[in-house]
Amino acid sequence: MDFPKELKYHKEHCWVKVEGNRALIGITEHAQEELGDIVYVELPERGGDTEQDESFGTVESAKAISELFAPISGRVVDVNDDLGDQPELINDDPYDSGWMIEIEVSDNAELENLLSSEQYKKYIEEEKG
Amino acid sequence: MQPWRLINSPPSDGFTNMAVDEAIFKTVSAGSAPPTIRFYTWAPPAVSVGYFQNSPGDVDLAACREMGIDVVRRLTGGRAVFHDRELTYSVTCPDNVPTFPDDILGTYKIISSCLVYGLNSIGLNASLTSPMKKIVKDSPSACFTSPSHHEIAIDGKKLVGSAQRRGEGGFLQHGSILIEFDGERLRKVLPGTVGLECVTSIRDHSNIDIHSLVCRIIEGFEKGLGISFSNGDMTDEEAALSRRYRKERYSRDEWNLKRPAHI
Numbered sequence: 001m002d003f004p005k006e007l008k009y010h011k012e013h014c015w016v017k018v019e020g021n022r023a024l025i026g027i028t029e030h031a032q033e034e035l036g037d038i039v040y041v042e043l044p045e046r047g048g049d050t051e052q053d054e055s056f057g058t059v060e061s062a063k064a065i066s067e068l069f070a071p072i073s074g075r076v077v078d079v080n081d082d083l084g085d086q087p088e089l090i091n092d093d094p095y096d097s098g099w100m101i102e103i104e105v106s107d108n109a110e111l112e113n114l115l116s117s118e119q120y121k122k123y124i125e126e127e128k129g
Numbered sequence: 130m131q132p133w134r135l136i137n138s139p140p141s142d143g144f145t146n147m148a149v150d151e152a153i154f155k156t157v158s159a160g161s162a163p164p165t166i167r168f169y170t171w172a173p174p175a176v177s178v179g180y181f182q183n184s185p186g187d188v189d190l191a192a193c194r195e196m197g198i199d200v201v202r203r204l205t206g207g208r209a210v211f212h213d214r215e216l217t218y219s220v221t222c223p224d225n226v227p228t229f230p231d232d233i234l235g236t237y238k239i240i241s242s243c244l245v246y247g248l249n250s251i252g253l254n255a256s257l258t259s260p261m262k263k264i265v266k267d268s269p270s271a272c273f274t275s276p277s278h279h280e281i282a283i284d285g286k287k288l289v290g291s292a293q294r295r296g297e298g299g300f301l302q303h304g305s306i307l308i309e310f311d312g313e314r315l316r317k318v319l320p321g322t323v324g325l326e327c328v329t330s331i332r333d334h335s336n337i338d339i340h341s342l343v344c345r346i347i348e349g350f351e352k353g354l355g356i357s358f359s360n361g362d363m364t365d366e367e368a369a370l371s372r373r374y375r376k377e378r379y380s381r382d383e384w385n386l387k388r389p390a391h392i
Contacts, residue, residue, distance in 0.1 A: 034232050040181040042389050055296060058180070058389075064233040065180050065206040067296025127231065 074103030143175030158299030247349025
């Protein structure tokens, strides 16, 4: 399973890719595998806010609705509209074309609460028992 | 081990039923109420649609009005269910209870196994369906005739349909156990429904009354989960929350008829 080293990870299975004061957010390969085929995605609108550890959207898969929890706080500047017609991008390519939102980071210090690739890998291994 | 709470609710309309499930989901996930199993029925009957489902597109709203059937949007996923003569269960549990795994299908499997224990104990040949094909977006609109995972069938015909929501520190799974099934009535409110021959009901196999059925299913959960129940009711907080959710969400057309703004 792939956990790119340049990303930071949240324990609720989202990744963050920070570039300057912007950050892309999506769900991890582990998360998409656990969820199964994703059929709908609900994401915040541009201009909305995310708050670290709080819900920022939902996905429907395998007959469950699962909430998405924001890895960091910020203002939503872009949303991946392609997921409306092609939610399967999240399953097929979770770290690239399956990205979900882009935010303007409001507090860089929050990144310290996130996990590195190695730490996240260890975390899900422990979670699986 | 923490005792579970058992709530037997009086028959209620769909707006109340969904508001109560959400209120209990909220408090149980937050740890202010114990893990809970609830049983309820629907009066008047109602169609519930999945969280992301396009209700005006899939439900004959005029027929529902004429037949006195409410339409309500669920918090959970999946497709439309006609709640007519059925017993509904709901299970709410926080994430930190080791009884259930973190994943959706693992949770389905455990809950379905408990239901199967109960159904087998009244002599029904109920069993879990195998995990099936991929879910196809915009496939048939009625839940009972769509592919599913770890659901419950008798001789290959579906008896129980369930749906789940995860988040905020816990999960809610609720599902319909068909007591009697009238395909013609179903087709009036959900006209696109196909595969009715693949549905069965308790009445096709047993004359058990609902109270006795609930008792057997409770025993199934006690055996399957290794837990004990204490009879309970909603807390004041849950009662207040459910009134609020009913008023602000589930009794409103904006919620029930308008699909969430998925992208």
